[in-house]
Amino acid sequence: MTGFEEYAALVRELTARQRGGERAVAAEADRRRALQTAVEQLGQRLATQGQHLDQLGRAVGGPAPAVVPQGAPTVPALATPGAAPAPETGAGATGGAAAAPGRPGVGAYPEGLPAPRVAEVDPAAELAAAQQLADEADRHGQQAEVLGHRPPLLPTWSPAARAAAVYAACALAGSLLMLVALIGSPIPASGLDLLAAASCAGVPLLSFLAGHLVLGRWGRPPISTGPPPSRYLPLGFVICALFSPSLFCLYLLAFRLLR
Numbered sequence: 001m002t003g004f005e006e007y008a009a010l011v012r013e014l015t016a017r018q019r020g021g022e023r024a025v026a027a028e029a030d031r032r033r034a035l036q037t038a039v040e041q042l043g044q045r046l047a048t049q050g051q052h053l054d055q056l057g058r059a060v061g062g063p064a065p066a067v068v069p070q071g072a073p074t075v076p077a078l079a080t081p082g083a084a085p086a087p088e089t090g091a092g093a094t095g096g097a098a099a100a101p102g103r104p105g106v107g108a109y110p111e112g113l114p115a116p117r118v119a120e121v122d123p124a125a126e127l128a129a130a131q132q133l134a135d136e137a138d139r140h141g142q143q144a145e146v147l148g149h150r151p152p153l154l155p156t157w158s159p160a161a162r163a164a165a166v167y168a169a170c171a172l173a174g175s176l177l178m179l180v181a182l183i184g185s186p187i188p189a190s191g192l193d194l195l196a197a198a199s200c201a202g203v204p205l206l207s208f209l210a211g212h213l214v215l216g217r218w219g220r221p222p223i224s225t226g227p228p229p230s231r232y233l234p235l236g237f238v239i240c241a242l243f244s245p246s247l248f249c250l251y252l253l254a255f256r257l258l259r
Contacts (some may be wrong), residue, residue: 017088035123042127045134052141060222148223151215162219163232164239167211171243174207178244179251200245208240 147155154162215231 035080035127041129042134049134049137049141056141056144056148056223065200077240099148100101119154145223149221150228151219151221152217159229160220160232160235163211163235166214166219167232167236167239167242169207170211170214171204171240174203175244176209176248178203178248182248182251198249200248203244204240205246211236211240 150156154165157165161238212231212233218229220229
């Protein structure tokens with residue numbers, strides 16, 4: 001092989017290596033651009049999640065959220081092959097123990113001990129893990145929104161059943177208080193007196209007002225986009241108006257029979 005042929009072979013090999021390096025650099029640049037696009041999309045998604053959580057917090061009356069700086073992180077720029085890295089400037093680029101680890105007399109690391117090696121981090125794997133966490137945050141946000149549309153009191157019950165249970169419980173509590181007040185009190189044989197009138201009129205009214213207030217406080221969801229739920233006033237009035245007088249009549253009947 002002559003010198004010219006050897007020179008041509010070396011040129012072809014050098015050209016092939018250069019083209020291979022250019023293709024590798026182009027592929028790395030495409031990968032970094034794809035990572036940067038994914039990071040920006042993830043940042044926008046996290047910003048949307050933050051706004052949604054702020055809205056949920058304001059709807060339920062929670063404390064004001066902390067201010068989080070907006071903006072997505074960026075992927076470092078691709079370095080040119082063969083170029084030396086740019087030296088750092090500023091206060092963090094000064095010399096000292098951190099600038100010469102392992103050098104005798106400097107004191108960054110003791111002699112005889114190797115410098116700690118920093119584990120390499122795969123950006124694609126970290127980005128995939130962050131996206132999984134964002135998906136999980138979306139699921140929890142949807143669950144919180146579903147719970148926010150339910151009232152704190154008996155959330156799985158229908159509105160009518162919840163109202164009936166609340167009015168019945170208030171009427172029962174008022175009737176029990178009435179019975180406690182009647183025990184030991186003299187009951188005239190002629191008929192109703194002031195205590196009987198209060199038992200048949202005042203206790204049902206107080207029970208109805210108590211049920212109305214309970215439904216207004218704990219019977220409506222924290223997050224409500226439509227009109228407030230009905231408190232079923234006719235149903236509550238009927239339950240409270242019939243429960244306490246009926247219990248008072250049963251008490252009178254039992255008192256007459258046992259006397």
